[in-house]
Amino acid sequence: MSRTIKEIYDEAVAERNRRLELLEFGSDSKLSILNGILWVAAAVIYTFEVILDTFAVDISEVINNRINGTPAYYVRALLQYQKGDELSVREDGLAFGYASVDESKRLVTQATYAESHTDDNLDAKLILKVATGATGHLEAVSPEDLVLLNAYIGRIKFAGTRVEVTSRRGDVLIPRLTVYYDGAVTESEVLDGIEVKINDYMSSIDFDAAIYVSKVMAAIRSAAHVTDVYIDTEAVPAQGVFLASYNTDGLLEATERIARVRQTASGYLTQSSGRDEQRELPTFREALILQVDRHEV
Structure with missing residues (x-):
């Protein structure tokens, strides 16, 4: 400067x-x-x-x-993809684009990347994780559109590069915690405030950011009338902050407790819908146990 x-x-x-x-x-x-x-x-x-x-x-x-083949290049390309439009590449091969920019045709709103290695193939594979929708209301790209995105990346990728675009349904956040409050309002009002704070937290974190148990608890602690958030080691079912993730086949895997920090499989968080395959997963209100804090000064 x-x-x-x-x-x-x-x-x-x-x-x-x-x-x-x-x-x-x-x-x-x-x-x-x-x-x-x-x-x-x-x-x-x-x-x-x-x-x-x-x-x-x-x-x-x-x-x-310009086309340079870096992971960031593929991320930018996915964010610029326009469904149904013809992609054109410059004669010198250094850039590509569309005849006109139409954001209403764009599928991807969030994208990130990671490298994957396997024992049978030591060459790194670039995994591009994507989602669609507005921040706080992200969703997985449909299987049909995911095929289009992989075909698109296949056209613009460098020869010999192994690239795969994936999109999963959001990881389900389950905060099984004991929450103490001052008793000045009803339980329903306290839960309303906690739900707002958790949703604010999920909306504020970056796509594919690490999830910290301490930050989830801090979000709950910031709700009005909440005095303390506690993990009861003797509670049944066991308490803590849990995640239930979807695999690449779209199947919901077993719920796992976060020890301290964990990366999401999808890149973003959601609350249990309580329906279909998530019917056994509690919502925020169902997972939390409220107790009036008798020791508050």
């Missing part, structure tokens, strides 16, 4: 004052010849630094928009 003219001028004056051979020319007057020269020189240097900043931004845009 370019410096201001005043910053450049002050640095030049400070450097001049450190040189003994120039001390006899020292002057505090803004109208002195030497200070005037310094001010003009500072203005010239400032102009040059602004030009360099502009040049750096332009170069950065060119590099980001």
